[in-house]
Structure formats: C-alpha cells, structure tokens
Amino acid sequence: MASSKVTAVFSLFAFAVIHSLTASLPFKRLVMRVAGPKAETLYLPAYSLIAGLTILPLVYQLYKNPGRILYKVPSPWRWLMVGGQLIAGTLSLMAFRDAPHRFKIRSQLSGPQASEADSLRIKGVYRWVRDPFLLSGVIMIWLTPFMTVNLLIVYILTTIYFYMGSLHWEKRLVVQFGDEYREYRKRVNRIIPGLRRRVKESDQSLANIT
Structure with a gap:
C-alpha cells in the first residue's frame, strides 16, 4: 500500500530531523549552557537514548506494514549475513573506543587552537x-x-542520510582538528578499509623528515 510507504518515509524523516538537531553544535551549546560540565558525560548516553526512542516508530511501521517480500536468504547464508551484521556492530563500538576525544563537546565547540583541543591521535x-x-x-x-x-x-534513504551525515561530520572534524585532519584525510579512505600500511608509511616518512 502507498500509505504504508509514506508513513515509513515520514517516520524516517522525523527521526532524521531529531537526530540531526540533537547532534548539531547549536544544540550542544545550549546543552552546555543549561547543564554545565555535566553535559560532557551525560550528553552521549542521552543522545543515544533519544536516537533509540525516536527510531521505534519507524521500526513499528516496518514491522506492521513491511510491504511485498522481495527475497529471503536461506540458511546457511542468512547466518553468514547476520554474522557480518554482528561484526559491523562491533566495529561501531571499537570506533567509540578508539577515538573518544572526537566526541567531547568542549573540543567540538572550541576548535584546534583552543586550550581544550585534543590532537587527532589516529589508532x-x-x-x-x-x-x-x-x-x-x-x-x-x-x-x-x-x-x-x-x-x-x-x-536507500537511510544510506543517503548516512553518507550526507558523514560529509557533515567530516567538516566538523576539520574544524575541530584543523590541518592534522586534512592530512589524515589524504591518506585514508572514508569508507573502503585496508589502507593501514599507507598510514604507517606516511607517518614513518614524516618521522624521517623531522
């Protein structure tokens, strides 16, 4: 039914608006003014909770009105796909672990020259x-x-939203870390992995020059 498609798209749009608003720097400035230093530790859990709650209407709509089935992957291939999803979820957790300083609100709001700024620290x-x-x-x-x-x-719409969000996030990282991030961006792809050797070689070349 066309109505189920419209409802699903509207639910996704509503989630994207709320998700983008709560991730924006003006909203974070407001949170910092209201909550003070506590915002640094409370913001990420609260942000994740809001994201989880606001995605529920979309999940419900897809569960209630999934639409015509296009395909179902049989076993054992479906379990390989689920395993890939679990690995991808682990990758997200590792990304938080490897760069917690990227999500500090004070650093995001201050820029690379301020006393609150951190180095990029690629690892x-x-x-x-x-x-x-x-x-x-x-x-x-x-x-x-x-x-x-x-x-x-x-x-399809979510993939577009992910990619546009990645572009916006990267612009923010350039503001946050300056030339350090610009140089890093030249050496590593946005989404295609496997360039670790190039990063190491580039880092070694810089070390030899200095």
Whole structure:
C-alpha cells in the first residue's frame, strides 16, 4: 500500500530531523549552557537514548506494514549475513573506543587552537577507514537476510542520510582538528578499509623528515 510507504518515509524523516538537531553544535551549546560540565558525560548516553526512542516508530511501521517480500536468504547464508551484521556492530563500538576525544563537546565547540583541543591521535580502526560508523551502518542494513519493498525504500534513504551525515561530520572534524585532519584525510579512505600500511608509511616518512 502507498500509505504504508509514506508513513515509513515520514517516520524516517522525523527521526532524521531529531537526530540531526540533537547532534548539531547549536544544540550542544545550549546543552552546555543549561547543564554545565555535566553535559560532557551525560550528553552521549542521552543522545543515544533519544536516537533509540525516536527510531521505534519507524521500526513499528516496518514491522506492521513491511510491504511485498522481495527475497529471503536461506540458511546457511542468512547466518553468514547476520554474522557480518554482528561484526559491523562491533566495529561501531571499537570506533567509540578508539577515538573518544572526537566526541567531547568542549573540543567540538572550541576548535584546534583552543586550550581544550585534543590532537587527532589516529589508532585502531581509524588506521583503516576514516568513518567506521558509515561503514558499519551500511553493512548492518544491507546484510539484512530478507528484503521487502518498504524496507528497500527506507534502506536507500537511510544510506543517503548516512553518507550526507558523514560529509557533515567530516567538516566538523576539520574544524575541530584543523590541518592534522586534512592530512589524515589524504591518506585514508572514508569508507573502503585496508589502507593501514599507507598510514604507517606516511607517518614513518614524516618521522624521517623531522
């Protein structure tokens, strides 16, 4: 039904608006003014909770009106796909672990020259890929072992949203870390992993020059 597609798209749009608003720097400035230093530790859990709650209407709509089934992947291939989704989810957790300083509100609001600024400190999954969240998100949705019409529409729009969000996030990282991030961006791809050797070689070349 066309109405189920419209409802699913509207639910996704509402989630994207709320998600983008709560991730924006003006909203974070407001939170800092209201909550003070506590915002640094409370913001990320609260942000994740809001994201989880606001995605529930979309999940419900897809569950209630999934649309015509396009395919179902049989065993054992479906379990391989689920395993890939679990690996992708682990990648997201590793990305938080390897770069917690990227999510500090004070650093995001201050820029690379301020006293609150951190160095980029490339390690872990960031040696392989610039945006592991984009990579893991794309893998998790497209490795779903079944597909319906409504799900396909939502996944296509979600992939576009992920990519546009990655572009915006990277602009913010340039503001946050300055030339250090610009140089890193030249050496590592946004989403295609496997360039760790190039990062190491480049780092070694810089060390030899200095």
